Amino acid sequence: MKKDEVPQDKSNLETANFKELCYAVDENGEYTTVNSSGWDPKTIALNKAIEDINERVEVAKKRVLSNQTSPIEYYMELHKMDLPILASYVGLWKWRVKRHFKPRVFNKLSNNILQKYAETFDISLEQLKNIELHGN
Amino acid sequence: MEINFAHHQSAHCENGVISNLMKHHGYNVSEPMAFGIGSGLLFCYIPFLKVNHAPAFTYRALPGIIFKRFAKRVGIKIKREKFKNPQQAKIRLDENLKNNNPVGLQVGVYNLVYFPDEYRFHFNAHNLVVYGKEDDTYLISDPVMETVTTLSDKQLEKVRFAKGAFAPKGHIYYPIHFPKELDLEKAIVKGIKHTCKDMLAPIPVLGVKGIRHTAKLIRKWPKKKGVKKANHYLGQIVRMQEEIGTGGGGFRYIFAAFLQESSTIINKPALSELSKEMTAIGDLWRDFAVDASRIYKNRSAKEDAYNNVATQLEVIADKEEVFFKKLKKAIK
Numbered sequence: 001m002k003k004d005e006v007p008q009d010k011s012n013l014e015t016a017n018f019k020e021l022c023y024a025v026d027e028n029g030e031y032t033t034v035n036s037s038g039w040d041p042k043t044i045a046l047n048k049a050i051e052d053i054n055e056r057v058e059v060a061k062k063r064v065l066s067n068q069t070s071p072i073e074y075y076m077e078l079h080k081m082d083l084p085i086l087a088s089y090v091g092l093w094k095w096r097v098k099r100h101f102k103p104r105v106f107n108k109l110s111n112n113i114l115q116k117y118a119e120t121f122d123i124s125l126e127q128l129k130n131i132e133l134h135g136n
Numbered sequence: 137m138e139i140n141f142a143h144h145q146s147a148h149c150e151n152g153v154i155s156n157l158m159k160h161h162g163y164n165v166s167e168p169m170a171f172g173i174g175s176g177l178l179f180c181y182i183p184f185l186k187v188n189h190a191p192a193f194t195y196r197a198l199p200g201i202i203f204k205r206f207a208k209r210v211g212i213k214i215k216r217e218k219f220k221n222p223q224q225a226k227i228r229l230d231e232n233l234k235n236n237n238p239v240g241l242q243v244g245v246y247n248l249v250y251f252p253d254e255y256r257f258h259f260n261a262h263n264l265v266v267y268g269k270e271d272d273t274y275l276i277s278d279p280v281m282e283t284v285t286t287l288s289d290k291q292l293e294k295v296r297f298a299k300g301a302f303a304p305k306g307h308i309y310y311p312i313h314f315p316k317e318l319d320l321e322k323a324i325v326k327g328i329k330h331t332c333k334d335m336l337a338p339i340p341v342l343g344v345k346g347i348r349h350t351a352k353l354i355r356k357w358p359k360k361k362g363v364k365k366a367n368h369y370l371g372q373i374v375r376m377q378e379e380i381g382t383g384g385g386g387f388r389y390i391f392a393a394f395l396q397e398s399s400t401i402i403n404k405p406a407l408s409e410l411s412k413e414m415t416a417i418g419d420l421w422r423d424f425a426v427d428a429s430r431i432y433k434n435r436s437a438k439e440d441a442y443n444n445v446a447t448q449l450e451v452i453a454d455k456e457e458v459f460f461k462k463l464k465k466a467i468k
Contacts (some may be wrong), residue, residue, distance in 0.1 A: 002417060016252040017281050020380045021147045023168070023389035025415060031168070031393035033147070035282070041429035042378040044373040048432055049188060050254055052368060080246070081300075082189065085258050088299035136171060 001025070003034055011038020012046060028067070052082055064131055070106035070130045075121040089120040137269035141238045143277040143284045147383030147390060149263040150202050151176065152279025153240045156265055157311060158239055163318055165210075171391035173209050173323045175330040177387055181341040181350050185301065186258060190372040193350065197334075199241070199261030199302055203309070205330070209323035215311035218305040222293050225306030229266060232310065238267040238277075242307035244298020250278070250285045255380065260302040266292075272437030280380055324398045325467055331391075332464040335456060341369030344457040351449035358442050366442065367432035374425045385418030392418060395463075406466040410459070417455050424448045 001024045013019060019035035027033050060074040076086045087094040092113075095110045099105050100113075111125065127133045141160055146152025146167040154170040171177070176196050185192040198201070207214045219225035232239045244260040245251060268275035272289045287295070296306045335343035350373070357366035375385040392414035399407035425443060431441045 001389060001415070001422065006384075012254040015254075016250065020280065021145050021383065023147060023383040023393050029412070031389075031396050031411075033145075035145075036384075039378065041425045042374060044429050045374045046254055046372050046379075047313050048367070049375065052189075080188070080257055082186065085300040088303065135266050 003027075003032060006034040006036050007039035008036060009038045009040045009043065011040075013038050047059040053077070061131065067103050069101050070103050072106065072117055073101045073129055074131050075117070075123070075128070076078075078122060086120070089118045092116075137233060138270070138275055139233065139236050139238050141267035141277060144279070145282050146279040148176075148381045148387070149195075149279050150199065151390070153263040154203050154206055155239060156277060156279060157238065161311060161314060163314070165318070166393075166397060168390050168394035168397055169320070170206055171202065171387070171390050172331075172398065173320075173327040174204075174206035175327050175334065176202045177331050177391045178334055179343055179346045179350075179386075181342070181346050181353075187259075188372065190369045192211055193373050193376045195377055195382060203240075205327070206323075207311070209326050210222070210318045210320065210411075211315040212311050212318075214309055215312045216307065216309040218307050220305070222297050222306065225295065225296060226289065228308060230269065232267065232308075233269050237310055238265050239308050239310040240265055241296060242309075243292075243295035244300070244304060244305035245295075246298060247291065247294045249277075249287070249291055250281070258300050260298050260300055260304055292419065321402045324402055328395075328398075328463060328467050332460045332467075335460045336464070344453050344460070347449055347453035347456065351446040351453065354442055354446040354449070370428050370442075370445070371432045374428050377421060378425055385421040388414055388418030388421055393460070404466065410463055410466060413459055413462075417452065417459060419450050420448070420455065424452065 002020070003024045003026045006022050006024050014037070019037050021033050022036045023031055024034050047105060056077045059073070060069065060077045063069040064071050064074045076082070081089070083094050087097045090097065100109060114125055114128055118125050121128065123134060138452060142156070144152070144156055144159065146155060148167070148171065151167045151170040154174070155165050155167045157366050158165040158170070174197070178195060178197050181195045182192040182194065203214065217228060219228070229239065241264055242260070243262050243264060244258065245262045246256050246258045247423060248262065264276055266274050267277050273286050274289065274292050276285050276287050296304055337343045337345070339345060340349050354370065357369055361369070374383040378384065383390040389457060392411045393405045395411035399405060399411065403460060429449065431445065
C-alpha cells in the first residue's frame with residue numbers, strides 16, 4: 001500500500017473522533033505510518049455485524065414477549081454476549097444459565113441469582129423481570 | 137501523580153505497549169520491530185472458538201505471546217501478575233504508579249468507554265499503559281488512540297476484570313530488568329525463523345495451509361451454511377484482517393516494515409527486497425477484502441462470487457508459501 005492509497009473513507013471512528021494508524025510506503029519505498037479515517041470494506045463488515053446483533057435482539061425480544069424465553073436471553077443478546085460469556089460473568093455453569101432461559105424456571109429463581117444477572121446487565125431487578133421497563 | 141510518559145500511537149495494541157514501554161526506558165524499539173522479533177505474524181483458523189457467533193480467524197500470534205517472545209529474545213525480564221481480588225489488583229497498580237513505573241495492563245474492550253460503541257465487543261486481549269493517577273482518575277495511554285485518555289477507578293476495574301475467553305484477571309506487566317545493550321541482530325533472526333516455521337507448519341489450520349483450508353471452507357459455506365451465515369463468516373474474516381490494530385492487510389504491512397528496518401540492522405539487503413514482496417502480498421489481502429465486502433454487501437451473491445474470493449485466497453497462500461521459503465533461506 002502506498003502512502004496516498006491509505007483509505008480515508010467515512011466510518012464509525014468519526015463518532016469517537018479518532019483515526020487509526022496504518023503502515024504504508026512513501027515515494028522512496030520507505031515504510032512510514034499514516035492515519036486513516038476508515039475503509040469501506042471493513043465499515044460494511046462492522047455494520048453488518050451490528051445489524052446481525054440488532055436482529056438477534058429483536059428476535060429475542062419477541063420471544064420474551066410471547067413467553068418462549070426468559071428476559072435473560074434478551075439481555076444477553078443486547079449486551080452482545082453469548083452463552084459462555086454470560087455464564088462466565090454470572091459465575092454459573094453454562095447449562096444452568098441455559099436452563100434459566102426457560103420462563104418456567106426463570107419465574108422461580110431466587111432473588112440471589114436474579115441479582116447476579118441484574119448486576120451483570122447493570123439493571124434493576126424490576127427491569128430484569130420486565131424488559132419493557134428497560135429504556136433500550 | 138503523573139509519570140513523564142511519551143504516548144506514541146501504534147497500529148496494534150500489544151506491539152504499541154511494548155514499543156512505548158521500551159522507549160520510556162530509553163530503548164528505541166519501533167512497533168514493527170517489536171512485532172517482528174515477537175513473531176507476531178500468523179494465520180490461523182480456530183474452529184472451536186466462536187467469536188460473535190462465527191468461527192475465529194486470526195492473523196496474529198496469541199495475545200501476550202508477542203511480548204513474551206520479544207522479552208526473551210532481546211534479554212529483558214518482565215514481571216507479570218494476575219489477581220483474583222480486584223482490590224489487590226488496584227493496590228499493586230497504585231504501588232507501581234507511586235514508584236514512577238508506568239505499567240501495561242490487559243483489559244477487555246466491551247466496557248472501554250472511550251471506544252466508539254460499535255467497536256465494543258467482548259474482546260479481552262486489549263492492552264494499554266497506565267502512567268499516572270489523579271484523585272480517582274487513571275491516566276491512560278492506549279496505543280491505538282491518537283492521544284492519551286483517562287478512566288475512573290470504577291471504569292478501569294470493570295475492564296481489568298472483564299469475563300469470558302482470555303479474561304484478563306487484572307493482568308499487570310512491566311519490564312524489571314534490561315541488558316546493557318539490546319542484542320537486536322540475534323533477536324531479529326530468531327523472530328524471522330519462528331515466523332517462517334509457523335507459516336510453513338504442516339498443520340492444516342495454521343499458516344499457509346490454514347489459508348488454503350479457509351479457501352476451501354469459503355467454497356462450501358453458501359451451500360452448507362446458507363447465504364446469510366456464509367456472509368456473516370466472510371465478514372468476520374475481513375474484520376479480523378482489517379480491524380483496528382492490524383495496520384492494514386492482516387499485519388502484512390507491519391511485517392514488511394519490520395523486514396525493511398531489519399535489512400539495515402543485520403545488513404542483509406535481501407530482506408529489503410523481500411519487504412517489497414510482502415507489501416505486494418498485503419495488497420492482495422486488501423483486494424480480497426474489497427471483493428469479499430462486495431459479497432456481503434448484497435445479500436444475493438452468486439455462488440461464483442464465493443469461489444472467486446476463495447481462489448484469491450489460494451493465490452495468496454501460494455505466494456506466501458514461496459515468500460516464507462525464500463525468507464527462510466535469506467536468513468540462514
